[in-house]
Amino acid sequence: MKHIVICFVSAAAGTVFGSWLITANSTLPSAAGQPAFSQPSRPMPQTADASNGDTGRPLAKPRAYLADGLTPDEASSAYVYDLANRSVVNIATRIGAERTLFRQNRTEDAGSGFVLDTDGHILTNFHVIEAAQRILVTLYNGKSYDAEPVGVDPINDIAIIRLDVPPELLTPVTIGDSSALKVGMKVLAIGNPFGLERTMTTGIISSLNRTLPVTRARSIKSVIQIDAAINPGNSGGPLLDSHGRLIGMNTAIASQTGQSAGIGFAIPSNLIARVIPELIEHGRVIRPDIGITEVLQTEDGLRILRMDPEGPAVQVGLQGPAMRRVKRGFVVFESEDRSAADLIVGVNGKDTRKVDEFLSEVESHRPGDTVVLQIIRNGESIDVSVQLTK
Numbered sequence: 001m002k003h004i005v006i007c008f009v010s011a012a013a014g015t016v017f018g019s020w021l022i023t024a025n026s027t028l029p030s031a032a033g034q035p036a037f038s039q040p041s042r043p044m045p046q047t048a049d050a051s052n053g054d055t056g057r058p059l060a061k062p063r064a065y066l067a068d069g070l071t072p073d074e075a076s077s078a079y080v081y082d083l084a085n086r087s088v089v090n091i092a093t094r095i096g097a098e099r100t101l102f103r104q105n106r107t108e109d110a111g112s113g114f115v116l117d118t119d120g121h122i123l124t125n126f127h128v129i130e131a132a133q134r135i136l137v138t139l140y141n142g143k144s145y146d147a148e149p150v151g152v153d154p155i156n157d158i159a160i161i162r163l164d165v166p167p168e169l170l171t172p173v174t175i176g177d178s179s180a181l182k183v184g185m186k187v188l189a190i191g192n193p194f195g196l197e198r199t200m201t202t203g204i205i206s207s208l209n210r211t212l213p214v215t216r217a218r219s220i221k222s223v224i225q226i227d228a229a230i231n232p233g234n235s236g237g238p239l240l241d242s243h244g245r246l247i248g249m250n251t252a253i254a255s256q257t258g259q260s261a262g263i264g265f266a267i268p269s270n271l272i273a274r275v276i277p278e279l280i281e282h283g284r285v286i287r288p289d290i291g292i293t294e295v296l297q298t299e300d301g302l303r304i305l306r307m308d309p310e311g312p313a314v315q316v317g318l319q320g321p322a323m324r325r326v327k328r329g330f331v332v333f334e335s336e337d338r339s340a341a342d343l344i345v346g347v348n349g350k351d352t353r354k355v356d357e358f359l360s361e362v363e364s365h366r367p368g369d370t371v372v373l374q375i376i377r378n379g380e381s382i383d384v385s386v387q388l389t390k
Contacts, residue, residue, distance in 0.1 A: 076242050080188050081200050083244035086140040086171040087115045088237060090192045091124055091147075091161075093132035112191035112237030113137070114246070116160070118167035121280060123272065124236030125251050126152050126159040137163050140171075140198065151279030155218050156271060157251055160279045173238055176245030178268035181205055181224065189228045189250050189264075191237025203228030203264075212252060212265050219356050223265050224248045230264035239266040248272075288367045288388035292318070296338065301345040301353045301376065303338055312386050318342050319377065345381075346374035362388070 065075035093110045110132070113124035122137060129135055135147045147163040185205045193199055207225040214220060226239065230250050239248035248266030278285050291311020295302040304320045307313045322340035326333045346352055347361040348371055365371060367390040372383050 076186075077188060077200070077202060080240055080242065080244040081190070084173065084188075084238065084240055085190055085198045085200070087173045088140070088190045088192075088198050089113045089115065089122055090138040090195075090197050091122075091128055091236065092136045092138070092144075093129060093134065111233055111235040112250075113161070114236075114238045114249075115170045115172045116276065117172050118170045120162045120164055120170065121150065122147060122161045122163065123249065123276070124159050124161065125249065126154050126157045128236045129159050129161060130154075135161055137161070138197070139165070139169055141169065151283040153275050153279060153285045155214060155285075156220050156267065156275060157214055158249070158267065158272060158275055158279070160276065173246045174244065175269050175273050176241055176243075176247045178222075178224070178247050178270045181208060181247060181268075183207060186242050187224075187226050187228055187247070188240045188242075189226070189230060189234065189237060189266075190240070191230075191234035191250060193229075193231035193233040195233055201229040206263070210265060218359065220251075220267060220271075221360060222268050222271065224268055226264045226266060228264060234264075246272075286367065286390060287363045288365050288369065289390060290362050290371070290386055290388055291315075295344065295355060295358070297353075297355050298343075299353075301343040302355065302358055303343050304341045305338070312389055316384055316386050318373075318375070318384060318386075343376040344373055345376060348372055349374070 063075065065078050070078060091110050091113045111124060111128035113122045116123050129149060136144045137147045138144045145163045145165055147161040150160040150162045152159045183205050186202065187205055188200055188202050190198060190200045203226050205224060206227050210223040210225050212220040212223040234250050237250045238246050239250055241247050247269050249272060250264060250266050252265045275285050289311065291308045291313035292304055293308055294306035296305050304318060307318065307320055319340065319342045322337040324335045324337050344352065344358060347358060350361055352358040352361050362371060365388055367388050370385050370387045372385050374381065374383055
């Protein structure tokens with residue numbers, strides 16, 4: 001079995017936020033359906049700003065760029081950059097906000113982000129702003145503004161921050177449908193690698209449906225693998241198709257050194273679009289609760305160890321370990337018999353013998369939905385229906 005080391009890259013200095021092993025041939029179903037996030041109409045810039053790397057011409061369709069002698073592929077790339085680069089922001093976290101006359105705390109370049117709407121919402125990776133005491137966002141005009149966290153989803157490494165600026169300074173991205181992606185499609189990434197603002201790299205989709213670990217028990221599903229150069233500082237930047245539509249958010253690379261080795265990963269846009277409304281409204285993703293708080297992963301399945309006493313799992317009669325009492329003289333000893341606990345082997349007919357598989361299947365539903373657990377109890381296979389709660 002092949003393994004590669006995954007590094008989450010954010011800081012311009014090359015800080016690696018975490019490394020785990022990922023199975024190179026993991027496959028999972030891709031996100032389905034159209035994006036759930038409804039965007040306001042996008043203000044289209046009529047002229048570009050040459051001082052910020054733009055062309056200085058009115059924004060035109062790709063074929064208009066051919067008049068400058070560009071090849072069709074070059075014209076397409078130039079068009080996407082002019083269309084999207086104003087949406088990209090540089091995000092810096094200030095570690096310590098206090099200033100004195102003789103000392104100013106340093107600012108660490110953390111990564112990238114992009115504009116979601118004209119209300120000032122910016123999307124980035126959770127690991128870019130994690131533990132930040134101050135967040136500074138630099139727009140295409142070179143000016144920096146303070147931003148505040150709005151909502152975070154650590155499980156999917158997604159965060160939304162907001163800055164209070166005039167709407168005319170904000171150019172939202174157009175969110176595309178990542179379920180329509182194909183291996184071999186051209187992709188373009190824009191970000192701030194090593195602090196070099198609004199840098200574009202190009203490549204293709206190398207693979208789809210990868211699994212990207214964020215903790216030892218949780219993974220992001222249906223991740224896009226690309227060969228476009230992704231380096232420290234690119235985290236949180238947009239991954240675009242040839243029409244300038246957002247199809248993913250760059251988040252990690254596979255590398256032993258923390259720098260690009262031709263294998264990058266992006267969170268798919270359909271996953272992003274699904275969580276954006278909840279992050280803006282609630283500050284978090286409201287996931288369904290099955291009432292099982294701890295399981296033991298075994299070769300045969302997931303042994304239930306702990307349950308919420310008032311949760312749905314207890315209410316439908318799922319069983320945890322049995323307590324055994326043994327009296328020796330005047331002393332009573334208690335022990336936990338885990339073999340008496342139910343063994344979960346599937347959810348809704350799908351084999352779920354790993355913690356991540358179980359959580360992913362449960363969390364693909366909403367509070368109020370009913371799931372059917374396939375469990376082994378006293379050597380017999382039975383189905384138990386559980387209604388999920390908030």
